Amino acid sequence: HARSLVPCQDTCEAKVTYSAAISCPSELVPLMSAVRKGESEELQQPPAGVSGDVAGCAGKWRVWHFEQKVPVPCYLVAIVCGALVSREIGPRSRVWCEEEMIEAAAYEFEDTEKFLKAGEELCGPYEWGVYDLLVLPPSFPYGGMENPCLTFVTPTLLAGDRSQVSVVAHEIAHSWSGNLVTNHTWEDFWLNEGLTVFNELKIVETVLGKEQAALTKQNRWQCCVEAVGRFGEDHNFTRLVPDLSGGLDPDDAFSVVPYVKGAACLEHLQEKVGGASVFEPFVRSYIQKYRHKTVTTKQFEAEVEAAFPEAAVDWDTLFYAPGNPPFKPAIDRGPLEEAEKLADEWIKRESEDAGFDNMPSVADWPSSKVQAMLDRIASRKAPLKRETAVALCSNYKLLSANCELRCKCVEMSLAAGWEGAVQTAEEMAVGVGRLKFTRPLYRSLKAYNADRARQLFEENKGAYHPITAKMVQRDLE
Numbered sequence: 197h198a199r200s201l202v203p204c205q206d207t208c209e210a211k212v213t214y215s216a217a218i219s220c221p222s223e224l225v226p227l228m229s230a231v232r233k234g235e236s237e238e239l240q241q242p243p244a245g246v247s248g249d250v251a252g253c254a255g256k257w258r259v260w261h262f263e264q265k266v267p268v269p270c271y272l273v274a275i276v277c278g279a280l281v282s283r284e285i286g287p288r289s290r291v292w293c294e295e296e297m298i299e300a301a302a303y304e305f306e307d308t309e310k311f312l313k314a315g316e317e318l319c320g321p322y323e324w325g326v327y328d329l330l331v332l333p334p335s336f337p338y339g340g341m342e343n344p345c346l347t348f349v350t351p352t353l354l355a356g357d358r359s360q361v362s363v364v365a366h367e368i369a370h371s372w373s374g375n376l377v378t379n380h381t382w383e384d385f386w387l388n389e390g391l392t393v394f395n396e397l398k399i400v401e402t403v404l405g406k407e408q409a410a411l412t413k414q415n416r417w418q419c420c421v422e423a424v425g426r427f428g429e430d431h432n433f434t435r436l437v438p439d440l441s442g443g444l445d446p447d448d449a450f451s452v453v454p455y456v457k458g459a460a461c462l463e464h465l466q467e468k469v470g471g472a473s474v475f476e477p478f479v480r481s482y483i484q485k486y487r488h489k490t491v492t493t494k495q496f497e498a499e500v501e502a503a504f505p506e507a508a509v510d511w512d513t514l515f516y517a518p519g520n521p522p523f524k525p526a527i528d529r530g531p532l533e534e535a536e537k538l539a540d541e542w543i544k545r546e547s548e549d550a551g552f553d554n555m556p557s558v559a560d561w562p563s564s565k566v567q568a569m570l571d572r573i574a575s576r577k578a579p580l581k582r583e584t585a586v587a588l589c590s591n592y593k594l595l596s597a598n599c600e601l602r603c604k605c606v607e608m609s610l611a612a613g614w615e616g617a618v619q620t621a622e623e624m625a626v627g628v629g630r631l632k633f634t635r636p637l638y639r640s641l642k643a644y645n646a647d648r649a650r651q652l653f654e655e656n657k658g659a660y661h662p663i664t665a666k667m668v669q670r671d672l673e
């Protein structure tokens with residue numbers, strides 16, 4: 197979509213450096229996916245052809261200068277302008293947002309420098325100079341966008357307990373896989389996202405601990421299984437390398453599949469060649485060799501075969517077989533046992549009509565462990581009974597929990613036919629534009645009351661990002 201912003205060869209393989217001068221009213225701040233050069237300068241008059249009369253501004257304008265010296269694909273050219281303030285959160289990082297959110301944002305992203313250092317240990321030096329975060333309005337359709345020097349993030353990460361910050365670890369990992377080394381075509385998208393998830397989980401383990409890494413990994417796996425189930429086991433878009441010929445839109449293929457299936461592929465390769473102590477240096481040398489370039493799946497295959505000639509890898513199965521990953525990554529069961537035990541107790545009591553008095557508390561659990569419990573309950577084919585959904589939401593206050601837990605709870609509750617979840621579902625579907633939540637919420641609302649779901653979308657589609665609106669409209673057809 198970069199060609200809607202500037203004239204460019206809007207394709208992954210065309211990498212560019214750029215510089216820019218951005219003029220705006222003095223009360224506003226522009227930012228770009230580049231390094232800001234010096235201080236802004238006051239203009240004697242507004243830019244040619246621009247009215248100086250801007251609502252809420254005094255009429256003075258300033259110009260800001262930016263430079264991106266590292267070649268980037270055009271999809272990483274980004275610009276934003278608004279009433280922004282910032283707070284330093286590390287020696288090379290600031291968080292930017294509207295003034296009302298700055299305290300919450302600074303608290304949430306306090307570990308950013310730790311993530312950066314862990315990424316450098318894995319992948320090599322951080323080449324981009326600065327690493328800032330920008331908290332965007334709720335209509336932003338993704339958890340994060342890895343624009344170099346300026347990661348865009350959704351406000352749904354501001355949970356107040358740092359439970360969602362693995363998204364930042366993911367975007368930081370993109371500083372090497374995706375930004376420095378870029379997929380040559382969108383069919384090679386897994387090389388961006390699979391390697392990023394693979395390294396993200398290692399960063400999370402280093403900074404947040406083994407329990408959090410295991411819970412994050414399990415959640416990712418469950419999301420992949422659900423996505424494959426929605427597409428269908430034999431669907432083209434469940435291949436690690438899908439066929440996008442014939443004018444297929446890469447946006448239509450977008451899902452967690454290349455993320456999780458790609459990471460599972462890399463973990464399989466890691467184990468096949470002798471473990472992390474052997475594979476991590478290979479990844480680091482691969483990044484060094486292809487930095488500032490693009491890479492195809494075939495090139496990656498050739499690099500693995502050259503580095504590990506004794507490894508017998510079934511590339512066709514890894515790359516082109518549809519369905520769930522053929523090799524499930526190893527996941528530490530320890531952190532999951534308590535969550536699965538409690539999930540099984542809910543299922544058991546429901547089957548025996550035993551009621552839900554005195555169910556164990558999860559007050560001291562991390563959010564990701566509660567998520568693992570809900571995923572376990574949701575993974576069975578039969579929906580919950582209505583009274584089970586009511587008790588589950590009530591016992592753990594899930595309708596007022598963070599977005600991850602609230603969305604999962606609402607999906608399960610609507611499938612159970614509980615009308616008490618409808619208001620929360622509609623408020624969240626309207627108020628949160630992040631695709632991860634908006635699409636399943638509308639799908640659940642459609643299954644509950646299709647006419648009302650379509651009406652809600654028609655009333656609010658103008659507030660969504662165009663990609664979100666397109667995907668939700670398709671879901672509601």
